[in-house]
Amino acid sequence: MKSITVELADRSYPIVFCPGLITGTTGAGQDVLAVAAGESVFVVSNETVAGLYLEPLKKHFGDRMLGAYIMPDGEAHKTLDQINAIIGALLAGGHTRETTLIALGGGVVGDVTGFAAAVYQRGVPVIQVPTTLLAQVDSSVGGKTAVNHPLGKNMIGAFHQPKMVVMDVETLKTLSDREFSAGLAEIVKHAALADWEYFQWLEANQAPIMDRDSACLMAMIEWSCRIKAAIVAEDETEQGKRALLNLGHTFGHAIETLSGYGVVLHGEAVAIGLMMAADYSVRSKALIESAPEQLKQLLTAFALPILPPKGLKKTAFLQAMGRDKKATSAGLRLVMLRDLGRAEVTSQIDEAALEQTLDRFLTDR
Amino acid sequence: MKSITVELADRSYPIVFCPGLITGTTGAGQDVLAVAAGESVFVVSNETVAGLYLEPLKKHFGDRMLGAYIMPDGEAHKTLDQINAIIGALLAGGHTRETTLIALGGGVVGDVTGFAAAVYQRGVPVIQVPTTLLAQVDSSVGGKTAVNHPLGKNMIGAFHQPKMVVMDVETLKTLSDREFSAGLAEIVKHAALADWEYFQWLEANQAPIMDRDSACLMAMIEWSCRIKAAIVAEDETEQGKRALLNLGHTFGHAIETLSGYGVVLHGEAVAIGLMMAADYSVRSKALIESAPEQLKQLLTAFALPILPPKGLKKTAFLQAMGRDKKATSAGLRLVMLRDLGRAEVTSQIDEAALEQTLDRFLTDR
Numbered sequence: 001m002k003s004i005t006v007e008l009a010d011r012s013y014p015i016v017f018c019p020g021l022i023t024g025t026t027g028a029g030q031d032v033l034a035v036a037a038g039e040s041v042f043v044v045s046n047e048t049v050a051g052l053y054l055e056p057l058k059k060h061f062g063d064r065m066l067g068a069y070i071m072p073d074g075e076a077h078k079t080l081d082q083i084n085a086i087i088g089a090l091l092a093g094g095h096t097r098e099t100t101l102i103a104l105g106g107g108v109v110g111d112v113t114g115f116a117a118a119v120y121q122r123g124v125p126v127i128q129v130p131t132t133l134l135a136q137v138d139s140s141v142g143g144k145t146a147v148n149h150p151l152g153k154n155m156i157g158a159f160h161q162p163k164m165v166v167m168d169v170e171t172l173k174t175l176s177d178r179e180f181s182a183g184l185a186e187i188v189k190h191a192a193l194a195d196w197e198y199f200q201w202l203e204a205n206q207a208p209i210m211d212r213d214s215a216c217l218m219a220m221i222e223w224s225c226r227i228k229a230a231i232v233a234e235d236e237t238e239q240g241k242r243a244l245l246n247l248g249h250t251f252g253h254a255i256e257t258l259s260g261y262g263v264v265l266h267g268e269a270v271a272i273g274l275m276m277a278a279d280y281s282v283r284s285k286a287l288i289e290s291a292p293e294q295l296k297q298l299l300t301a302f303a304l305p306i307l308p309p310k311g312l313k314k315t316a317f318l319q320a321m322g323r324d325k326k327a328t329s330a331g332l333r334l335v336m337l338r339d340l341g342r343a344e345v346t347s348q349i350d351e352a353a354l355e356q357t358l359d360r361f362l363t364d365r
Numbered sequence: 366m367k368s369i370t371v372e373l374a375d376r377s378y379p380i381v382f383c384p385g386l387i388t389g390t391t392g393a394g395q396d397v398l399a400v401a402a403g404e405s406v407f408v409v410s411n412e413t414v415a416g417l418y419l420e421p422l423k424k425h426f427g428d429r430m431l432g433a434y435i436m437p438d439g440e441a442h443k444t445l446d447q448i449n450a451i452i453g454a455l456l457a458g459g460h461t462r463e464t465t466l467i468a469l470g471g472g473v474v475g476d477v478t479g480f481a482a483a484v485y486q487r488g489v490p491v492i493q494v495p496t497t498l499l500a501q502v503d504s505s506v507g508g509k510t511a512v513n514h515p516l517g518k519n520m521i522g523a524f525h526q527p528k529m530v531v532m533d534v535e536t537l538k539t540l541s542d543r544e545f546s547a548g549l550a551e552i553v554k555h556a557a558l559a560d561w562e563y564f565q566w567l568e569a570n571q572a573p574i575m576d577r578d579s580a581c582l583m584a585m586i587e588w589s590c591r592i593k594a595a596i597v598a599e600d601e602t603e604q605g606k607r608a609l610l611n612l613g614h615t616f617g618h619a620i621e622t623l624s625g626y627g628v629v630l631h632g633e634a635v636a637i638g639l640m641m642a643a644d645y646s647v648r649s650k651a652l653i654e655s656a657p658e659q660l661k662q663l664l665t666a667f668a669l670p671i672l673p674p675k676g677l678k679k680t681a682f683l684q685a686m687g688r689d690k691k692a693t694s695a696g697l698r699l700v701m702l703r704d705l706g707r708a709e710v711t712s713q714i715d716e717a718a719l720e721q722t723l724d725r726f727l728t729d730r
Contacts, residue, residue: 083521084445084514091516119484122511122522123602146487150448156448156524157487237488308483 001032004220004225006141007233008161015141015165015225017218022104022129023170024056028158033222034060036127036164037100042067044086044113045104046074048139049131052174057104057129067093069199071112075262078148080109080156086116100125106132106179107139107266111157114145118160125163131171133217134267135185137190137224140240142163142232153253159237167225169217177303180212182267184302185248187220189274190227192295193247196341198223199298206301232348243345247335248273254320255308264309272303282339282352307361366397367583369590371506372527372598380506380530380590382583387469387494388535389421399425401492401529402465405434407458409451409478410469411439415498417539422469422494432458433637436477440627443473443512445521451481463491465528468490471497471544472504472631476522479510483525490528496536498548498582499632502589504557505530507597507607518618524602532590534582542668545577547632549667550613552585554639555592557660558612558718561706563588564663571666608710612700613638619685629674636669641726646702646720656705 002017016032019345032138041061042338045054050070059064069089071082090099094283103113103126110128130140146157172180191199202209208216228245236244252273255264276293281287298307322332367382378472381397406426410419415435423431434454436447455464468478468491473494482491495505511522537545556564566588567574571583593610617638622630629637643660646652663673687697698712 080445080449087514087521088516091514091520115484119480119521119523121520122509122524144487149452149456151453155486156452156484157457158484159487 002222004222004229006161006229008236009235011161013162013164013199015167015229017167017169017222019169019214019218021166021230022053022131022168024059024186025175032205033127033129033166035060038098038125039063039100039101040065040095040099041100042069042090042095043102043104043162044069044071044109044116045088046071046106046109048073049105049109053104053171057102058098058278064140065093065095065099067095071109075108075148075266078146079268080147080149082112083116083119083147086112089121090116090120095120097121097124097136100127102127102129103140104129104131105135106130107135110135110139110222111145111154112147114143114162115147115157118145123160126160128162128165130167132175133172133180133221134186135183136169136172136221136230137183138168138186141225141228143236153256161236167221169214169221172212172217178265179267181303181347182265185267185271185274186294186297187224187303188302188304189245189247190268191243192274192278192337192340193335193343194231194341195223196225197340198227199340203298204329206298210302240345243333244335244343246345247337247343248277250321250332251276254317255312258316259309260313264305268305271299271302272308272361274299274355275306276308277335277343278337279360280334280350280353280357283356284336284350287337287339289339294340297363298359312362314355314362317358317362328357366517367587369587369594371594373601376508376526376601378527378529380532380594381627382532382534382582382587384534384579386531387422387496387533388538389424393622396686397529398494398531399427402426402429402467403463403490405460405464406467407434407455407460407464408467408469409434409436409474409481410428411436411474413438413469414474418536420468430458430460430464432460434600436474438473439630440473440513440631441684444474444486445514446513447477448481448484448512449598451477452485455471455481455485455561460485462489463487465492467492467494467496468505469496471495472498472500475500475504477512478541479508479525480512480522483523488525491525493527493530495530495532497540498537498545498553500548501532501534501537502548503551503585503593506590506593508601519622522730526564526601532586534579534586537582539575542632544632546668548631549574549633550636550664550669551641552589553660553663553669554610554612555589555665557639557643557702557705558609558700558708559592559596559706560588561704563592564705568663568666571663575667605710607608608698609708611699611710612702612708613640613642615686615697615699616645619682620677622685623677623681624674629670633670636664636667637663637671637673637726640671641673641722642700643702644725645699645715645718648721649701649715652704659705677727679720679727682723682727 004015101117103110128140130136143161146154149155252269255269278292369380380623466482468475493505495501508526511519514520619633643657
């Protein structure tokens with residue numbers, strides 16, 4: 001059984017690859033999950049995922065104390081109200097600090113469950129069992145948890161590393177094409193910011209990836225997780241290098257905010273944000289001119305959008321970028337591409353280049 | 366200027382004693398607070414305390430960005446709703462991760478503000494400025510933050526160490542007698558669990574303490590903070606020794622829960638809980654028989670209750686003890702007195718002794 005360790009001293013944990021573990025198609029590695037969870041287990045999932053995988057997951061725990069909370073689907077429910085409801089269910093079920101929470105679902109379930117685990121009785125263990133591509137390569141690894149406030153996304157949260165992350169690539173077979181592609185945006189981001197070899201591998205494997213070939217997906221997810229794990233190990237709480245993972249996200253968050261949550265998927269906003277970050281990087285003389293075209297070809301092959309929705313206004317966009325929580329009081333910070341495979345964080349913004357990028361992507365459309 | 370360091374590696378912080386700093390009667394040590402707070406400051410307080418000390422506090426920050434949120438008074442407002450409101454005010458005010466929160470008030474303000482700081486954008490610095498005796502010797506030191514859930518007290522929280530704790534004993538002059546005494550309960554607890562010499566000092570200084578002599582209060586608060594700081598330094602997240610600080614609290618929480626929050630003050634419940642823990646310790650042959658009488662005399666001198674309110678039922682009491690969040694799934698844990706000045710945590714409960722203690726304190730009254 002393949003596994004990667006996220007190296008964080010006494011908070012280190014494994015990412016284990018167990019195809020079929022949750023979907024129930026194979027029994028490989030069953031013990032991993034059961035052993036890690038301990039004597040008392042509480043699962044949080046959403047309506048869609050619970051319908052598919054809650055029963056097979058339960059089988060791993062035999063007759064151990066098992067509670068579950070099924071939340072409604074979607075980003076709109078990534079709220080403090082859901083935290084309150086989960087904690088109410090934990091208390092009503094008599095769950096103590098000994099209980100392990102299991103997040104079974106996509107990014108929203110992972111973020112909400114992770115935050116509930118961070119604050120229930122000042123912290124209980126959580127195991128992440130991500131069932132979407134986005135969650136497998138991004139949100140389940142690294143310990144960032146959060147819910148939204150009406151005035152800002154992910155504004156209420158904590159760093160709370162999981163005890164384990166369990167990847168079953170077979171869960172990706174039930175994803176819609178649109179959600180699958182949204183996950184690929186974060187994968188392209190990983191390659192673009194950290195690994196030119198990975199970028200070329202993605203270009204060479206477009207067809208099997210889009211066909212969701214299991215072996216190919218495993219290799220890809222592992223590669224992305226290694227990149228993310230290395231960055232998180234170096235900078236757990238985003239004091240420095242971890243900000244590289246925000247490549248495309250400052251633009252992307254503005255797109256999400258102005259479009260209204262849920263109209264553009266997070267991964268789609270990231271794809272567009274990557275294009276805008278690349279365009280800005282070229283205009284501020286950091287990146288060679290041919291790079292955005294190469295990025296565009298890969299994103300397009302992965303069925304991702306490369307232009308923001310029509311009707312977004314420049315002033316509102318700039319404001320939405322500034323309110324992104326990664327912005328410091330000293331001003332905006334952006335992640336720039338120096339090359340395909342190399343990025344850097346900068347707070348020295350080339351205002352003229354930024355204006356030109358926004359003009360190109362937002363106007364005359 | 367006196368100061369104590371809470372030794373927690375990269376999370377170490379000073380407790381500084383600046384009489385007159387907040388009340389404005391002296392200017393001593395003004396810079397400490399202003400320097401620690403940085404460029405952007407957001408104060409949380411309650412209606413009563415803000416009326417007394419918000420304006421003098423503001424003077425320390427000159428024209429630096431300053432926001433404030435004034436919450437209603439009382440334990441009933443130690444809720445997730447207040448967290449949501451504080452975070453809304455932070456976002457509406459454009460506060461970033463660079464902002465330092467300042468908790469100006471008693472235990473409720475400290476716990477709520479500390480938790481808001483723990484989760485706002487996954488963590489911003491907080492300075493505790495406790496204005497009650499209970500908060501100065503207990504809740505402001507050690508990084509425990511929390512709000513209540515309708516099904517349990519302090520069930521939603523985080524460990525989030527402050528950047529600094531600022532003690533102005535002059536604020537204690539405006540406390541009601543009842544609140545002042547409630548704080549003394551935690552002080553007696555510190556002496557009883559850790560320091561016989563301190564216990565004797567308290568006995569010898571009853572009169573100046575009750576007269577709120579500034580020098581005497583400073584010496585007492587410093588002594589209590591040293592005891593608490595040493596325990597927290599050894600066991601930040603209550604895996605072991607820190608549980609000693611729960612002496613009297615398992616009984617005390619049951620009294621608070623069954624009486625309804627606010628009827629019995631937390632400190633009053635702790636005082637009664639100390640008497641019950643001492644009684645149980647004698648009955649289970651851990652403590653000499655004369656100790657409870659000595660404890661009773663000190664608590665009584667400090668105008669604290671030593672018996673629970675009438676009408677509490679044994680079955681409900683036992684259940685309320687069990688639901689205390691310090692209870693593990695393995696069963697109840699209690700802090701026992703071995704001596705005045707020495708305590709230990711045990712999960713081996715002498716059921717007969719416990720029954721006798723409850724009979725004595727709850728029935729025929």
